[in-house]
Amino acid sequence: MKKILLGTLSISLVSLYSLFVYQAYAQTPADSIKEQLITNIASRVAQLKLVEKRGIVGTVTNATNTQITLSDTQNNTRFVDVDELTKFSSPKSKNAFGISDITKGTTLGILGLYNKESRRILARFVTVVSFPKVIRGGVALVDDKNFTVDILTLDGKRFAIDIDYTTTTYSFTPIGGYIRSGFSKIKEGYSIIATGSLDPKNENKITADRVVIFPEIPFIQKPQSGISSEK
Secondary structure, X not given: OHHHHHHHHHHHHHHHHHHHHHXXXXXXXXXXXXXXXXXHHHHHHHHHHHEEEEEEEEEEXXXXXXXXXXXXXXXXXXXXXXXXXXXXXXXOOOOOOOHHHOXXXXXXXXXXXXXXXXXXXXXEEEEEOOOOEEEEEEEEEEEOOXXXXXXXXXXXXXXXXXXXXXXXXXXXXXXXXXXEOOHHHOOOOEEEEEEEEEEOOEEEEEEEEEEEEEEEEEOOOOOOOOOOOOO
């Protein structure tokens, strides 16, 4: 009788042990997957809180194949990462434009994903931008052969202005207002305002998009010491 009871008890213990082992084996993968899913979701939520879309404008101080360093409009240093998904463009480029075409001093508009933790931007769109330069002063020299005009500003700086077929020229008088004009109407001594793009190789030279001359307002240079005559 004792042998039968001991045998029955042994079978029961083995069966109970087997059941625990089976349940542990059956539940562990599911629990593990569930825990991993929760971890992934939490990690993703944390990442989303750290990242936001952002756009900046700045001047290039350094550029490599994977990173662009900019000085923004408030003189803050910004680090921009680029990858195979980053798209580059330049309005003035007729050929393919990429990271290798970006040079120091170029002004860029960046749109991408800003990481609040690292304070870096992963660029998605990189575009060369140019802000028009406005020059106010008087006509110091007219070059009829090369279609250029030298402008002397009130603070003594001298700029060479290229005028081509795309330049819009106006003449302004108090009575007549703005009248379409041309290069031949520009005379030395006239007050003038020129708007255009700076030459990246010469900070004292611009290509004019628009020129306004004031024939009835002579330019009077204020006394300056050390007036620059650079072109």
